[in-house]
Amino acid sequence: MTLLSLPQRRFLQNLFPCSDCLLTPEEMVVFEADASRLEGTPLAVVRPETEEQIVELMRWAHTERIPLYPRARATNVVGLCVPKKPGIVVSTLKMDSILEVDSDDFIARVEPGVITGDLQKRVEQEKLFYPPDPASLGISTIGGNVATCAGGMRALKYGVTREWVLGCKAVLPGGKTITCGGRNHKNVVGLDLLRLLTGSEGTLAFMTELTLKLIPKPESTASILAGFANLEEALHAIKIMFKAGMLPAALEFMGPEVLTALSDAGAVAWPSTVTASLLLRFDGSHQALQADVEKAEAIFKACNVLWSTTGMGKEEEEPLWDVRRSINPASFKVAPNKFSDDVTVPRGKLLQAVTGIRDIAEKHTLPILTFGHVGDGNIHVNIMHDASDAQELARAKSAKSEISKFVLSLQGTLSGEHGVGLIKAPYVHLQLSKTERLLMKQIKQIFDPHSIMNPGKAF
Numbered sequence: 001m002t003l004l005s006l007p008q009r010r011f012l013q014n015l016f017p018c019s020d021c022l023l024t025p026e027e028m029v030v031f032e033a034d035a036s037r038l039e040g041t042p043l044a045v046v047r048p049e050t051e052e053q054i055v056e057l058m059r060w061a062h063t064e065r066i067p068l069y070p071r072a073r074a075t076n077v078v079g080l081c082v083p084k085k086p087g088i089v090v091s092t093l094k095m096d097s098i099l100e101v102d103s104d105d106f107i108a109r110v111e112p113g114v115i116t117g118d119l120q121k122r123v124e125q126e127k128l129f130y131p132p133d134p135a136s137l138g139i140s141t142i143g144g145n146v147a148t149c150a151g152g153m154r155a156l157k158y159g160v161t162r163e164w165v166l167g168c169k170a171v172l173p174g175g176k177t178i179t180c181g182g183r184n185h186k187n188v189v190g191l192d193l194l195r196l197l198t199g200s201e202g203t204l205a206f207m208t209e210l211t212l213k214l215i216p217k218p219e220s221t222a223s224i225l226a227g228f229a230n231l232e233e234a235l236h237a238i239k240i241m242f243k244a245g246m247l248p249a250a251l252e253f254m255g256p257e258v259l260t261a262l263s264d265a266g267a268v269a270w271p272s273t274v275t276a277s278l279l280l281r282f283d284g285s286h287q288a289l290q291a292d293v294e295k296a297e298a299i300f301k302a303c304n305v306l307w308s309t310t311g312m313g314k315e316e317e318e319p320l321w322d323v324r325r326s327i328n329p330a331s332f333k334v335a336p337n338k339f340s341d342d343v344t345v346p347r348g349k350l351l352q353a354v355t356g357i358r359d360i361a362e363k364h365t366l367p368i369l370t371f372g373h374v375g376d377g378n379i380h381v382n383i384m385h386d387a388s389d390a391q392e393l394a395r396a397k398s399a400k401s402e403i404s405k406f407v408l409s410l411q412g413t414l415s416g417e418h419g420v421g422l423i424k425a426p427y428v429h430l431q432l433s434k435t436e437r438l439l440m441k442q443i444k445q446i447f448d449p450h451s452i453m454n455p456g457k458a459f
Contacts, residue, residue: 004043008064012044012088015056020047020094031089033082034074036340038422040083042069049094051171051208058206059175061088067452070202072113072141076148077340078421080201084456092143095208098122106214107166107183112143112207119212129217131158133250134417135325142210149199151417153250153281153324156375160417162198167211170197172204173448183211196443201419202454204447218283221249222293223317226300226308227274231255234276235351237303238374244299246292250281251375252324255354257334257361258371262323265330270307278374279324281317327371334367335384337393339400339423345377345412353410357381360402364395378416404430420458428459 004012004023013021022028022045033039043066048054061068067087074081083089096113103126110119116137120130133152134140140150146168151160158164167181180194181187197204228234234253241248254262256275262268270277278300282292293310300308311317331338345353354370357379361368369382381403385396404414404427414424414431429437440459444451 004066008066009044011060012046015053015060016046016048020049021045028089031071031074031083031091034071034079035077036079036082036421036423037337038079038082040069041086042083042089043086045089045091047091047094051169051177054090054171054206054208055175055177057088057090058171058173061452062173062175062450065450065452067455068206069454070112070143070147070206072144073115073139075136075140076144076419076421078415078418078423080148080419080421080454080457082422084422087452087455090206092141095143096141099209101126101128101214102183103128103214105183106185108212108214110142110210110212112141112146112210114142116140116142116145123214124217127217128214130164130212130214132161132164135328142212143207146198146207146210147200147202148417148419151373151376151378153252153373155373155378155417156251157247157249157283162195164213165194165198165210166213168194168197168207169209170205170207173450173452178205181211185213199419201421201458203444203458204453206453218249219285220289220313221281221283221317222289222313223279223281223311223320224293224296224300224308225269225311225320225323226278226280226305227270228276228278229273229304229306231276231351231354233304234278235374237278237300237305240299240303241296244295246295246299248280248292248296248375249283250279251373252279253277253371253374254279254324254327255358255370257358257367257369258327258330261330261334261367261369262326265326265333268323269309274306279320281321324371327369331369331382331384334369335386337385337387337396339381339383339385339396340418341381341383341400341403341424342372342416342418343379343381343403343407343412343414344416345379345407345410347375347377349410349412350374350377350379353377353379353407353412356406356410357403360399360406363402364399366392366395366399368399373416376416377412401427422457425457425459432459
């Protein structure tokens with residue numbers, strides 16, 4: 001490991017005084033990993049509070065050829081925040097101000113360290129709505145959501161994060177600043193650098209401010225949790241719902257292995273005959289919601305639903321969505337380790353995909369949990385295993401490779417919302433051609449000629 005020189009340490013201490021510059025192993029240990037549980041080597045950890053500090057850091061790191069790793073709460077599960085090469089971790093947790101909420105322009109300006117759920121609560125005070133809702137919205141930050149182009153449960157109706165980013169300020173390696181987009185809801189001048197930065201996983205620039213699009217807050221919401229005898233009947237019900245012209249705000253499915261894990265983790269409301277479940281939410285006016293709920297319940301009844309419960313309004317709905325949020329903790333009662341994957345397939349191939357993944361699980365004698373956003377074909381695939389067992393770990397790695405190839409054979413993609421990071425990087429060549437990867441590397445070379453921004457990630 002290359003240690004920082006004394007002048008380099010002094011520069012950082014001067015730029016980031018007191019506790020905003022961490023240099024000892026004990027102080028930095030928590031910054032070695034993210035939710036992927038992969039580990040790297042930070043040479044220092046800094047906590048900027050201003051754009052001016054970022055400018056000076058980017059100028060210095062570019063000259064010194066020292067890697068920088070932007071991070072906030074490190075909820076990423078693919079190793080996106082891990083310092084693969086020894087470098088400096090840049091925490092945005094002190095850049096956490098909501099700078100402006102404008103109900104006339106329907107925008108919010110925020111710093112990257114703002115927690116997504118906090119922003120949603122703030123804009124709702126103005127009867128406004130910021131739809132993106134990754135499962136980690138209570139702890140993940142806007143900067144991380146934009147870096148990965150996060151999705152979430154409402155992506156079916158409202159799209160992923162990129163649809164809600166109107167502008168940003170960013171600092172390039174070397175210290176130059178750029179402003180992409182702005183407050184306008186339409187802008188087609190020049191190449192779309194904003195879209196390029198959104199989802200770039202921190203490999204091109206450091207975003208210091210984001211302008212987000214808002215819409216009026218829906219009047220009310222309603223949710224239905226429904227259980228079926230098998231996946232075929234559950235997914236058939238969704239097909240009928242779409243053909244009937246219905247578009248829920250959110251639509252989730254949980255496969256048999258997930259329901260077993262939830263049952264083993266504690267009491268569940270549904271009978272043991274339920275082996276597949278759907279969870280959906282509608283939003284809109286009170287009158288429209290009542291009609292949507294009645295129509296959905298009628299469709300489920302015609303599709304042999306075994307059990308269902310409906311909640312109107314937040315107080316009744318939250319217990320239903322707590323079931324979905326319980327999947328992650330319940331999964332670790334199945335096995336101590338997991339590869340947390342997320343893939344997407346065309347909507348019409350969802351059943352084929354889940355069935356094929358279950359076949360791979362049986363082949364490798366591993367529990368693989370499948371659940372996710374049925375409305376946009378986004379499947380979360382948790383390959384559960386005991387990493388301390390060398391043979392079981394090898395089977396898990398083999399299963400991951402097979403699932404990646406199988407999903408691509410269905411014209412799917414390797415990632416729907418988690419990004420690529422380190423974990424998916426070995427498989428990118430299966431989806432992107434040599435020419436496409438070369439173009440991406442050339443673009444990075446223009447933004448970041450010395451490859452100091454989150455090196456080794458994305459592509």
